[in-house]
Amino acid sequence: MELTAAASPAPASFDAWLASFGAPLGPVAAGLVSLLEPTGACLAVKSMATGRYVFASAGLTELFSRTEQGMVGATDNELMRADEVQAMRRAEQATLAQRGVVSSEHRLELGGRRREVMVTRIPLGSEHIMALWSDKTEERHRESHLQRALQQLEQQQKALEQMRRELQQGSGRDEVSGLYMRAQFDDQLLREIDLSTREHREFTLVLIALDAQPAPEGQVLDHEARQRLLEGLGRMLRANTRAMDAACRIGEDLFAVLLSGVGLATAHARMEQLRRQCHAQIVVLHGQDLGLSLSMGVASFPHTASRQEELLHAAEMAVKEAQRRGGNQVVLASIPFGLGG
Secondary structure (H helix, E strand, O other): OOOOOOOOOOOOOHHHHHHOOOOOHHHHHHHHHHHHHHHOOEEEEEEOOOOEEEEEOHHHHHHOOOOOOOOOOOEHHHHOOHHHHHHHHHHHHHHHHHOOOEEEEEEEEEOOEEEEEEEEEEEEOOOEEEEEEEEOHHHHHHHHHHHHHHHHHHHHHHHHHHHHHHHHOOOOOOOOOOOEOHHHHHHHHHHHHHHHHHHOOOEEEEEEEEOOOEOOOOOEOOHHHHHHHHHHHHHHHHHOOOOOOEEEEOOOOEEEEEEOOOOHHHHHHHHHHHHHHHHHOOOEEOOEEOOOOEEEEEEEEOOOOOOHHHHHHHHHHHHHHHHHOOOOEEEEOOOOOOOOO
């Protein structure tokens, strides 16, 4: 059964207007209002036959600065500019045509200030529309300020990376990350093994894999986005490793850090701190934060393994375990027990 309002003039109170519909609409709508009003939501009901508001909550009345005369009985023509009224009318017609919930955003000039509002509408029968108004002005301002800040950060990151590339030309470092490459890593690893064997001290190998990051649209990140992430990881590793440590790029998305004279527990704590810092790092492309997520595998010499190949394998297995757990993890390689004795 279609429910319509009485043809008489709009009742003075919303309760009286609801009563004109009868059950079950009245109790349902009244319950909705009682839930929304304590939250400060702006709720309105408009008659499509007259174009006049038959109900408006206090928040909407304040939004339109009509605290004295109120909103009930007013039309959009009295409240807004002609182009704003047309946009409202189109959204209302879409709501009636679709017979369901329709949301639209509107920019309104109210009291000499531009306001951005989200209006979610639902038809009440065929002659009335209930609308929930949300003032998004401050939220949109914050989004705009954040976007400008991200764009400035992106320009700074690009400038720093270009300067770093120019300074490191001919240095034998990886152009993208600014780190040493596989050949230097292999040499340093052999030196660490020799030094630790002779001096009976421990060192730690950390393998770091860049986690797969889906693009916002669900697509795989393109080449430029991957370059930004690799640059960001390079910056973090250069800033968070000691001069005696070797931070290298040893694969397409794989990095290694040799922590000289550092035990397994200390290495785990340092890498966990680095993981958190990287996860909080802002890497920007086209004004969007890409997010930097890493999987890390930590192995020590000689406790995890006493041979080069075994040490690398143990760290690789730990990285794969971190990825298997969903990424953004630091995993310690297992220490074998009972070998050789």
